[in-house]
Amino acid sequence: AQxxxxxxxEISVVEKEDVxxxxxxxxxxxxxxxxxxxxxxSGELVFLIRRNSFDEQNEISxxxxxxxxxxTSSFNFTITASQVVDSAVYFCALSEAETGANSKLTFGxxxxxxxxx
Amino acid sequence: DAGVTQSPTHLIKTRGQQVTxxxxxxxxxxxxSWYQQALGQGPQFIFQYYEEEERQRxxxxxxxxxxxxxxxxxxxxxxxxxxxxxxxxxxxxSQDRGLVWTDTxxxxxxxxxxxx
Numbered sequence: 001a002q003x004x005x006x007x008x009x010e011i012s013v014v015e016k017e018d019v020x021x022x023x024x025x026x027x028x029x030x031x032x033x034x035x036x037x038x039x040x041x042s043g044e045l046v047f048l049i050r051r052n053s054f055d056e057q058n059e060i061s062x063x064x065x066x067x068x069x070x071x072t073s074s075f076n077f078t079i080t081a082s083q084v085v086d087s088a089v090y091f092c093a094l095s096e097a098e099t100g101a102n103s104k105l106t107f108g109x110x111x112x113x114x115x116x117x
Numbered sequence: 118d119a120g121v122t123q124s125p126t127h128l129i130k131t132r133g134q135q136v137t138x139x140x141x142x143x144x145x146x147x148x149x150s151w152y153q154q155a156l157g158q159g160p161q162f163i164f165q166y167y168e169e170e171e172r173q174r175x176x177x178x179x180x181x182x183x184x185x186x187x188x189x190x191x192x193x194x195x196x197x198x199x200x201x202x203x204x205x206x207x208x209x210x211s212q213d214r215g216l217v218w219t220d221t222x223x224x225x226x227x228x229x230x231x232x233x
Contacts, residue, residue: 004159033219043205045160045224091159095219102148102211102219104173107159 002027004094006108013082014116020078021111023092027073029053031097034068034075035105039089048090051075082115089113119144121210121225129231130198138193138228142210148172149191150222151183154205166191167213195230203232 003026013019025034036048049061051068058067067076079086089112093105122141130136142149148167152160162175166185185191189210195202206229209222 035221037224042226043229044226045207045209047221047223050221093159097219102150102165102167102213102222104150104162104165104175105152105160105209105222106162109157109159 002029002032002094002096002106004092004106004108006092006111008111009109010112010114012114012116015084016081018078018080019082019086019113019115020076021090021092021113023075023077023108025073025075025092025094027094027096029096029098033095033097035093035095036066036075036077037091037093037107039091039110041088045091049077079113082113084115084117087113087115121208121223123206123208123225123228125228126226127229127231129233131233132198132200134198134232135194135196136198136230138195138206138208138230139190140193140208140210140225141190142208143223146210146212146223147189148211148213148220149185149189150209150211151191151193152207152209153177154207154227156204160207163193198232200232203230205229 005024032053034051037045063080089110092108150165151163154160165173169185180196205227208225211220211222
């Protein structure tokens with residue numbers, strides 16, 4: 001069965017600091033997909049980044065970067081030069097390929113990030 | 118390009134009642150998934166609709182049912198409401214690209230259901 005663990009529950013940083021959010025996943029599939037979503041107080045889940053298990057390189061998108069390590073089943077997400085608007089709950093999610101196209105997302109419990117001015 | 122929309126925004130019901138929540142997918146998307154998010158928790162998968170049929174289902178009782186219409190919009194119905202059904206209900210849409218490829222799911226703003 002698939003599982004996502006976000007061990008950090010709350011993180012507080014000062015604006016302009018870098019912050020890394022940790023995610024550890026469990027799956028028996030060889031092909032799977034990992035996602036990070038952001039949930040501001042309004043409640044809507046906003047898609048941030050996606051990583052396919054078969055992709056080769058870690059990437060950077062603006063202030064966001066991610067580190068995918070198959071050997072440790074980790075998919076960590078870093079925000080560089082954090083801003084107050086980054087304050088939200090961040091969810092890591094996993095989807096397995098073997099259960100079919102557009103398979104369900106399994107979410108972690110989320111990390112509450114507070115960025116202080 | 119309109120995103121995923123949901124209605125209503127908020128809903129208050131009493132135990133034993135029935136409720137219907139609605140979702141319109143993002144333009145170009147044909148697959149709708151529903152999730153329940155209890156306070157302080159991550160979203161839990163309820164079920165997914167594709168081609169007007171339930172394709173996948175999570176660990177939710179039969180009191181939770183759904184429907185997808187020819188225009189790809191969807192409804193979530195919950196019968197015999199319990200206090201524990203109080204949650205944020207999120208709808209997500211995606212596009213089926215065949216085989217086992219998983220498209221990114223985009224979420225709507227949610228419906229906050231309170232059961233008294």
